[in-house]
Amino acid sequence: MAAPDIDGRTGGPAVSPVTGSAVSPVTGPVTVLEHTGSRAVTEVEADAGQQVFPGHYPGFPIFPGVCVVECVHLGAQAAPPVPGVRLDLVAVQSTRFQSPVLPGDTVRSEADWAADGDGWIHRAKVRTTRGPAAQVRLRYRVVEDR
């Protein structure tokens, strides 16, 4: 039985739509597998239909490194550190690309949130079924609602 997550949900993974909510090079839903306290485990499918593949590169499709970072970013937004907070990405503090992500891979981000002054640090280890793909550390600022 999944542990209750930050919003008290104990059901299966929550799937939050990505398309249409913000401009993003990555399409397809984000699946939130774990969202308890500071921990967030999310997945995005780098399916062959992703719109970036035809141009990156013709005849040699490789999921762009920045799209791996985008998957972490989408996961961070789908599993925020505090319920209902709106976050603005202010920095990519560091990324380390370890192995390429290929069409059909599931991009899994296993991340932790840590408060950092007036913002939040999202530190993620990204993997596919074939092993580690990247390490990403993002910094967010909390957006005050208008």
Added chain:
Amino acid sequence: MSTATLDREDLRTTVADVLDVDVDEVTDDVDFIEDLGVDSLMALEVMVVLEKKYGVKIAESELREVTNLTKAYDLITEKLKAA
């Protein structure tokens, strides 16, 4: 001419930041690649950052030999003296 003597602790925190590890993991003799599981690309990146931070020029062959903090400290100290 750079007269700054090299502060080992400042060097340690810079290396830890680039390698994205905790400062206390970067002991004087821990090997970046063997012990910290850092790839050679990142070990190179550390040296390029140090080169820029301390305003010294290091040949590629010398860069590639540095794989722990003590070696980095000795090499940069030597370069600073020569500057």
Added chain:
Amino acid sequence: MTTVENEDRMIALTAATAALGLADIKRVLPHRYPMLLVDRVTDLVPGVGLTAYKAVTANEPWYRDLADDADPAYPRTLLVESWCQAAGVLVAWAEPNPDVLSGQVMLFGGMADIEFSAPVLPGDVLEHRVRLMRALSDTVLFEGESLVGGEPVLRVGRVVMAMRPAEELSPHDRQSR
């Protein structure tokens, strides 16, 4: 050993350092629509730096399904991608590599201290400034920034690109892993 073709290119290089149009960019970058995010290059000085331009428009594929009330800001990750492609021109100009299936492939090793200071909106023209921090035998490090209307929108502390044989990524390699 420089073949005749190389010599032509070296001659072209010196003559064309001032500016590169789309054809020149496509000769050195393997990226194509919708991921060719550099429109023009100027002030290219091989091994030193360049300036590149990319016009942001609402007609890019990522805007197609955008809800009317959604935030129209250009994706921050594509801002970085566009800047990195400009850096790629700097690496690749002396070694054009439009065909990634043979020869060397430019792999994105990593980046650090990338800071976003203002949103970029459709209608903005990005001015990427790229400076080569250090070139090693198989690795190149860059730094720089991007501006819109003279105002900074992106600061790039460090981008690391590794040149690796394409075989490391070839389909054969994929099956065996």
